[in-house]
Amino acid sequence: MSESQTASASPQSVKFGLEAPNFFTASKGLASWLLTLDHKRIGIMYLIAITIAFALGGAFALMVRTELFFAGPTITSDPNQYNVWFTVHAAMMIFMVIIPGVPAALGNIILPLMLGAKDVAFPRLNLASFYFWIVGSLFLGSVLFFGGVDTGWTFYTPYSIIGTGSTMATSVYLALFGVFILGFSSILTGVNFIVTIHKLRPRVMTWFRMPLFLWAIYSTAVIQVLATPVLAITVLLLMVENFFGLGLFDPALGGDPVLFQHFFWFYSHPAVYIMILPAMGIMSELISIHSHKHVFGYRFIAYSSVAIAMFGFIVWGHHMFTSGMSGLLNAVFSFLTFSVSIPSAIKMFNWLSTMYRGSISINTPMLWALGFMFNFAIGGLTGLFLGTLSVDIHLHDTYFVVAHFHYVMMGSALFAFFGGVFHWWPKFIGKMYNEKMGMVGATMVFWGFNITFLPQFIMGSQGMPRRYYDFDPAFLIWHQMSTLGSYLQAAGFVVCAYTLAMSLVKGRLAPANPWGGNSLEWHCQSPPILENFETVPDVEDCYDYTDWQYDRELGGYVLKG
Amino acid sequence: MSHGHGDNPYLGHHWDNMEQQFSSAKLGMWLFMAQEILFFSGLFCFYAVLRFNNPEAFEYGHQLLDKIMGAVNTIVLLLSSLTMALGVRAAQTNQKRATCIFLALTFLGGCGFMVIKGIEYNAKGTHGSLWGLANFKGEDGVQKVGFDYGKAFSTDLAPEPPAERAAKPEVASDAETAAIEPGGMVAEALDQKEVRSILFGEALPPPGKHGGHEEDEHAGDDGHDHGHAGHVEQWGTPPPTAHIFFSVYFGLTALHGIHVVVGMGLIAWVFVNARRGKYSSKYFTQVEVVGLYWHLVDLIWIFLFPLLYLIS
Incomplete structure (x- = not known):
């Protein structure tokens, strides 16, 4: 098999993918979707479900920001209600959107395509993971009907140890159980992806010929499998503690509340890398393909993913510098935290070097990628401030921290996620979207995002504490900027959603390779057939774009010759 | 990679051959067990921290556990692991009858373990040596x-x-x-x-x-x-933190017990399949994978027994 064979075998089906038989047309009816074992359909169901969760979580974010438009009561006079909003916003965005966003949703669709495989290793387990997500999300979402949770998404003890008599108790149990189940969804997806990458690579694709997205997904999956069970046992014990009063975390019963923090962050710090690593994998693809240049420092990017996954396990203590750990422990954790910046910086510099003298296409996916680079630089560097012990004592639990992790979680992880959605949309939907509209949406979100969170760095450094319902009037102007920025973001997301929705109605049919990529997913038709490939081409270097040339008539790239 | 590949009806459409499918299932199971070990490692860490903070609770509490029962349970579980391994062997060598017998014996081993555990729990209940303050x-x-x-x-x-x-x-x-x-x-x-x-x-x-x-x-x-004559005479006055030991004891053993029950369910499932003649030297993945799980459950108990019962 050679590349030319593929090209000659399929120009017709490549040209009008959506009109040829594809995985949408393979079977019909609601049951064929709900019970499907096809990774692409499961991925699309994830995307739909995550979009709903994102809209809900976003609505709570807007309520939080609106409340802070004026000092004192704005839209609620009950500070506790405000606590519920930010808790629900965070819990939903983290456990229901960002963690499954790239690996489970996009990864499901793209990973087997990139591998030239027909499906993931365990299709039934894959569907089970999706329904675990649904059930877990229903539990977590149901807290809204029981008064909500106000513990913060971290469930710190003893806030979260609530007697059965309290009105908040039911919600806390439901939320914890939801997180427990969502954790298992994540673990099983991780198991599935590791096996898929190990066992279903085509012979010609050695480890160091894999697309960098797969390296990132692989590293992520390792974290998912090794870190998530620790969260599972922790929230399980917290539930049992609540029911039976074991005395593990509750100081009134001889337990140790800081023990909970250690266990929580032992998962939740690596979880930060579950969120950012696959996003970095998308970045490696986006930057190289849209710069039309071979990715720079392939091995360094691949190793840096693995390094981040490993370092991620030994830095959790930096969340607890003010929790009364020993000075030695603080210093060790601070030092280790700085070490994470090395692989992260390696990635940034390699992306920049990839772009250097490339032929950069400014389009929607690339705008998201550039937004990532800008935001991640700020988010990453402010992480160094927080990793420094003395500075952290000043900044701990202020808006500086809020701004920092939003720059990483939203400005980076979600930006890459949206970049990935726009990048692969033509592949799995088979329609092109309106490029101008997409770019307007991305730009609006970028500016909205920065207007929202840059002022929070300033507020934080001046001492505005996080999670406060009320604030000193001196912060008014910054809070108002921040709130207005959040509205601009929301409008930007509406434009993005409209762009994608309109593409379904009016978009032109997508060619197999609209961007000129060379990894395997660009060698099959858009959208792919049920089993993805008729023949899997032998691609030795997926970042070598020299074999492709632009076909103006087709609006996409075709193989030369 | 044509679709109707091979003569084996148990080969999934996305695999090249049975060998690839089998090794993938095994790798998946090993990863799942890594997850299980991390899950229990969390508990073992809780154990370590709480024991370090409250040594007197553990020194007092372990005396109230019945070492004989614990030891018997260890032997029961080890034997059931042996019969499980023999069952896997029998499935690989096309011995349907032997497979069924060994799987049934393993299931009974699990029952025995749970019954003894139940007796122990009951004794704790009568003594009031339960979890939590x-x-x-x-x-x-x-x-x-x-x-x-x-x-x-x-x-x-x-x-x-x-x-x-x-x-x-x-x-x-x-x-x-x-x-x-x-x-x-x-x-x-x-x-x-x-x-x-x-x-x-x-x-x-x-x-x-x-x-x-x-x-x-x-x-x-x-x-x-x-x-x-009395608890106090034999074991000394319970320290104020004694309940923590029993919280840990019940936490660890109950979660392990749940795993035993799940394992028994899985064994029952492969037993039914084995009776229907599903397994042969060409396809025995399910027996093998369930066997791996059962050995893990056994292994965890081997850690739990000395940690809880044999404290000096």
């Missing part, structure tokens, strides 16, 4: 049902006058089954022993001397066959 009685064995944590430990309540506090133990120990009045104290103001004495009417024995009524109560306690 509210359930752990140590000696009196009287159940305090309907205890409300939220109220009893709420720090919002006004502190109790010291005079009343001192008087309370007398009152409570006179009428042990009397309802405990929640509230009226600040937990942090009292040490654990005092809290217990107030809540549960336990006497506060002067150091080095045991309260007489405790021995009387436990002379008739027959949950343990150690032939002793």
Whole structure:
């Protein structure tokens, strides 16, 4: 098999993918979707479900920001209600959107395509993971009907140890159980992806010929499998503690509340890398393909993913510098935290070097990628401030921290996620979207995002504490900027959603390779057939774009010759 | 990679051959077991931290566990692992009858383990050696049902006058089954022993001397066959943190027990399949994978047994 064979075998089906038989047309009816074992359909169901969760979580974010438009009561006079909003916003965005966003949703669709495989290793387990997500999300979402949770998404003890008599108790149990189940969804997806990458690579694709997205997904999956069970046992014990009063975390019963923090962050710090690593994998693809240049420092990017996954396990203590750990422990954790910046910086510099003298296409996916680079630089560097012990004592639990992790979680992880959605949309939907509209949406979100969170760095450094319902009037102007920025973001997301929705109605049919990529997913038709490939081409270097040339008539790239 | 590949109906459409499918299933199972080990590692860490913080609780508490029962259970589980391994071997070598027999024996081993565990739990129940401050009685064995944590430990309540506090133990120990009045104290103001004495009417024995009524109560306690006159004489006064040991004990063994039950369910499932003749030297993935799981459950118990029962 050679590349030319593929090209000659399929120009017709490549040209009008959506009109040829594809995985949408393979079977019909609601049951064929709900019970499907096809990774692409499961991925699309994830995307739909995550979009709903994102809209809900976003609505709570807007309520939080609106409340802070004026000092004192704005839209609620009950500070506790405000606590519920930010808790629900965070819990939903983290456990229901960002963690499954790239690996489970996009990864499901793209990973087997990139591998030239027909499906993931365990299709039934894959569907089970999706329904675990649904059930877990229903539990977590149901807290809204029981008064909500106000513990913060971290469930710190003893806030979260609530007697059965309290009105908040039911919600806390439901939320914890939801997180427990969502954790298992994540673990099983991780198991599935590791096996898929190990066992279903085509012979010609050695480890160091894999697309960098797969390296990132692989590293992520390792974290998912090794870190998530620790969260599972922790929230399980917290539930049992609540029911039976074991005395593990509750100081009134001889337990140790800081023990909970250690266990929580032992998962939740690596979880930060579950969120950012696959996003970095998308970045490696986006930057190289849209710069039309071979990715720079392939091995360094691949190793840096693995390094981040490993370092991620030994830095959790930096969340607890003010929790009364020993000075030695603080210093060790601070030092280790700085070490994470090395692989992260390696990635940034390699992306920049990839772009250097490339032929950069400014389009929607690339705008998201550039937004990532800008935001991640700020988010990453402010992480160094927080990793420094003395500075952290000043900044701990202020808006500086809020701004920092939003720059990483939203400005980076979600930006890459949206970049990935726009990048692969033509592949799995088979329609092109309106490029101008997409770019307007991305730009609006970028500016909205920065207007929202840059002022929070300033507020934080001046001492505005996080999670406060009320604030000193001196912060008014910054809070108002921040709130207005959040509205601009929301409008930007509406434009993005409209762009994608309109593409379904009016978009032109997508060619197999609209961007000129060379990894395997660009060698099959858009959208792919049920089993993805008729023949899997032998691609030795997926970042070598020299074999492709632009076909103006087709609006996409075709193989030369 | 054509679709209707091979003559084996158990080959999934996305695999090249049976070997690839089998090795993938095994890798998946090993990864799942890595996850399980991390899950229990969390518990082992809790164990380590809590034991380091409360060594006296563990030294006291482990004496109340029945080493003989624990040892018997270890042997039962080890034997069931042996029969499981033989069952896998039998499936690989096309011995349908032997496969079924060994799987049935393994299932029975699991039943035996759970029954012995049940007897142990029951004994703990009769002694009141249960999890948590509210359930752990140590000696009196009287159940305090309907205890409300939220109220009893709420720090919002006004502190109790010291005079009343001192008087309370007398009152409570006179009428042990009397309802405990929640509230009226600040937990942090009292040490654990005092809290217990107030809540549960336990006497506060002067150091080095045991309260007489405790021995009387436990002379008739027959949950343990150690032939002793009373818990206090044999095992010493329970430290105020003794309940933590039992929280850890029940946490670890109950989660392990759940895994045993799940394993038994899986064994029942492959047993039914084996009887239908599903497994042969060409396809035995399910038996193998369930076997791996069962060995893991066994392995975890091998850690739990010395950690809980054999503390010196």
